[in-house]
Amino acid sequence: MRTTVGRPKSFDEDEVLALAMNYFWEHGYENSSLDDLLITMGIKKSSFYHAFKNKEDLFSRCLDLYGKTLLNHFETLKNEVGPKTALLALSEGMINELKETGKIKGCLLMNSGKECYNRYSGLSHQIGIGFHFLLEVCERFVAEAQERGEISKQKEAKIIAGRYLNTLNGMTVMIQAGASQELIDDLRENLRELLE
Amino acid sequence: MRTTVGRPKSFDEDEVLALAMNYFWEHGYENSSLDDLLITMGIKKSSFYHAFKNKEDLFSRCLDLYGKTLLNHFETLKNEVGPKTALLALSEGMINELKETGKIKGCLLMNSGKECYNRYSGLSHQIGIGFHFLLEVCERFVAEAQERGEISKQKEAKIIAGRYLNTLNGMTVMIQAGASQELIDDLRENLRELLE
């Protein structure tokens, strides 16, 4: 039984949020104009400002959705293929994306960290929290892989997770700056060595 | 003896270019409005469009100046303290910047690589060339350090240089995403280990 009064919403808020997230992911925060976002989301400006506070609020909710979606996929993958393979999937996925589309988007959280740094303190704070959470998940995966004997216990899980994410982030930057295939291949090897 | 006719230019082109470069370095390409750049450079719009083609041309020349200045400092430093210490100065400088100012700007070339990727093909191409040149210089420094016995010859100089720059770039991203001091400290250690 319905309890709400008035004309019902003609769009699914979560659906248009996912569409906006993917647009932001591809174009970044500032380079996504509200008009373009509205076309992507398939709604009108007035409807948008009823559902969301403003563009920054939309982006904030997209960052949230991104983090939740990423961690969900990540956990699911771990349950399917194990923690070490799940970790390697982060880099392998990027390399496949490059091979298939000729470019990479990188991680929305990391991209946004750079874009918002020293300019959008609210968003930066949110990104920091998401980043630490992601790092903790990676650390947990490394620890599990160490318990399974898939990764050496010579270094602490925290250290390995930090270096792995760092190398992955560096790789994104290097590729986008124009790294050669030879360089990319060695960075991939570097990532594999980190998880030995 | 003067040969030019007409009112002489009241500003030094190289000087205002350096001012623009520093502004771009701090604010990025798109987030530097022409009006703000003109205030920084201390010249009027009409003078600007006489000296430069447009904003993109200005940025292109700033990228060029950045690369030349960086390599010049880098070579000078190497002659003073040797290749290994010069390489380590790249990361130590960043950590000092963070300690002293509470933030880091990162490398203009790498920042611009991300910003221009898939959006400004001309600038992206230029950045790619500058990046490869920087990488080659690092490789040469590593090779020299290996000859001096400061760095192990176990890995090729090219490999070490690539991994070093990659780790350094990752560190920039991680710091700007909100990395903890503990994490930063280990990445610093990671960089030192790469040059052992």
Add this chain to the structure above:
DNA sequence: CTATTTTTGTACTAATCGGTACATTAATAC
């Protein structure tokens, strides 16, 4: 001095930005 050449200051343009006002439309409850 005058004529010439180049820089400079001011005003303007068209496009785009995020955001708002408000009347219209479409659903509900009764």
Add this chain to the structure above:
DNA sequence: GTATTAATGTACCGATTAGTACAAAAATAG
């Protein structure tokens, strides 16, 4: 059916963007 409530469509706003037009000013050469 009518009254109510909320979503929608359209038109608008002021601010900012990169870039241009053009006359005034300042230097030269003769």
